[in-house]
Structure formats: C-alpha cells, structure tokens
Amino acid sequence: MLKVEEIKTLIDALHQSSVNELELEQENVKLSLKKQVATQVSEQTVQAVAPATTTNQAPTQVQEAPKTEPAAEPVQENKNLITVTSPMVGTFYAAPSPDADPYVQEGDTVDEDTVVCIVEAMKLMNPIVSEAKGKIVEIVAENGELVEYGQPLMVVERQ
Structure with a gap:
C-alpha cells in the first residue's frame, strides 16, 4: 500500500x-x-x-489554487460621482411592478433616502436608496437582470 x-x-x-x-x-x-x-x-x-x-485509503489532496485579483472598482473620473451598488445577490427591478413607472430615470434628482430601485432576493423586495443627494447620470443595471453583491446599479452625481 x-x-x-x-x-x-x-x-x-x-x-x-x-x-x-x-x-x-x-x-x-x-x-x-x-x-x-x-x-x-x-x-x-x-x-x-x-x-x-x-482505493481503500483516505483521499489525499494537494492543490495549488489559482491566484485571483480583486475585482476593480468602476473608475470614477469625477469625484462627485457616487456608484449605487447592490447590497445582495438578487434580481434588479427599476419599478415596483411590471406596469408601474420606474422609480427613477436618468436625469432625475434624488435625495439620500429616495428609493431608486428594488432588488428581489428570496421572494423579498428590498428597496435600494440613493446614497447621496444628486442627479441620476446613468442606470447601469437592466430591468430584470440578476445582480451580484457589490455590482453597480446606477451612478449619481452628487450636488
């Protein structure tokens, strides 16, 4: 043996x-x-x-794990830009229901407590609020798209 x-x-x-x-x-x-x-x-x-x-022995494992680099944050040229990211894995929805208007659109003004979208996780609708007072300059995620933790959802220009 x-x-x-x-x-x-x-x-x-x-x-x-x-x-x-x-x-x-x-x-x-x-x-x-x-x-x-x-x-x-x-x-x-x-x-x-x-x-x-x-066979007939306990498994022995010796493995080198591939080195991975952390995901790069979105480059922000303007320091007034804030990226609203998903706090969880789930499905991004721009509106409260399929037939309703979206919470926000590009160009809309928001406050720190304005709901800008929802992320559904395990049948729970989680409201996502803007992290700053400002104007929505870009909506990155697509409606109905599966999003990961930390994935950018939209960009707000701080005012």
Missing part, C-alpha cells in the same frame, strides 16, 4: 514534469493523478494539480 509521503512525492514529480496524467496500480490500490490548466483574465496561466484519490 502507498504511504501518504510517497503519494505527495508522486504529486510533486507530476507537477514539475511535462506529463499531464499518471495512473498507478499496486495490489488493491489504484492512484490516478491529472493536471488541470486554469487561465485568468490577467493573462497568467496557472497549473493546478487535481486531487489524488486512492
């Missing part, structure tokens, strides 16, 4: 070689190792070693 240290040695050897796959059978043990290639937006290529598993 293979020992954990022997399996780790095989994983390291596979990682450092140009071989992409290794299979080994010994008595009641079958070991299969495969490399996976992950690509990133930053044009880096990172190789990840697939988890190693053996």
Whole structure:
C-alpha cells in the first residue's frame, strides 16, 4: 500500500514534469493523478494539480489554487460621482411592478433616502436608496437582470 509521503512525492514529480496524467496500480490500490490548466483574465496561466484519490485509503489532496485579483472598482473620473451598488445577490427591478413607472430615470434628482430601485432576493423586495443627494447620470443595471453583491446599479452625481 502507498504511504501518504510517497503519494505527495508522486504529486510533486507530476507537477514539475511535462506529463499531464499518471495512473498507478499496486495490489488493491489504484492512484490516478491529472493536471488541470486554469487561465485568468490577467493573462497568467496557472497549473493546478487535481486531487489524488486512492482505493481503500483516505483521499489525499494537494492543490495549488489559482491566484485571483480583486475585482476593480468602476473608475470614477469625477469625484462627485457616487456608484449605487447592490447590497445582495438578487434580481434588479427599476419599478415596483411590471406596469408601474420606474422609480427613477436618468436625469432625475434624488435625495439620500429616495428609493431608486428594488432588488428581489428570496421572494423579498428590498428597496435600494440613493446614497447621496444628486442627479441620476446613468442606470447601469437592466430591468430584470440578476445582480451580484457589490455590482453597480446606477451612478449619481452628487450636488
């Protein structure tokens, strides 16, 4: 039976070689190792070693996680621009109901407590308020669009 240290040695050897796959059978043990290639937006290529598993033994995992860069904030040239972002994952709605007028449109003036849209999450309608007094200069999200936490919904020019 293979020992954990022997399996780790095989994983390291596979990682450092140009071989992409290794299979080994010994008595009641079958070991299969495969490399996976992950690509990133930053044009880096990172190789990840697939988890190693053996029959009749506890799984052993050695894996390099791809490095990720934090998402860049929207570039704001004008310091008076405030981006209203989604506080949760959900569905963006510009109006309280399908047949109603939108809460705001580009060019509308809003206060700090003005509801500018709603985000539906788990059948709950969550009102989103403007974070500043000003004018709506851009509505980024589309009505009915699935939005992520922190995703820009609209841009307000502070007054």
